[in-house]
Amino acid sequence: METKKVLRCNGCGKNISSENGMIREGVLQVDWNWGYFSEKDGEKHSFCLCEACYDRIRKSFVLPVTVEDYL
Ligand SMILES: [Zn+2]
Structure with missing residues (x-):
């Protein structure tokens, strides 16, 4: 039995969509x-x-966040 932990945004409360834990x-x-x-x-x-x-x-x-490419 798979336990599902629903991740919710602390800012707006919406559920973060996930599929098979991803x-x-x-x-x-x-x-x-x-x-x-x-x-x-x-x-x-x-x-x-x-x-x-x-x-x-x-x-x-x-100040703006630092943005760099990481790929
Ligand atoms: Zn949000």
Whole structure:
């Protein structure tokens, strides 16, 4: 029996589409362990954003993100 964990966008709440465990759309997944010099020392924060939410948040940055080809 296959367990299905539905991934949801933290920005808008929509389900991220997947097929047989493979994510089928653009999604940013973050797992971050906050360190000693933060106010969240010892906490791991995880979230994901669909591509539309990522683009929306990215536009609010003061500096543009660094974009490089990786293929
Ligand atoms: Zn979203």
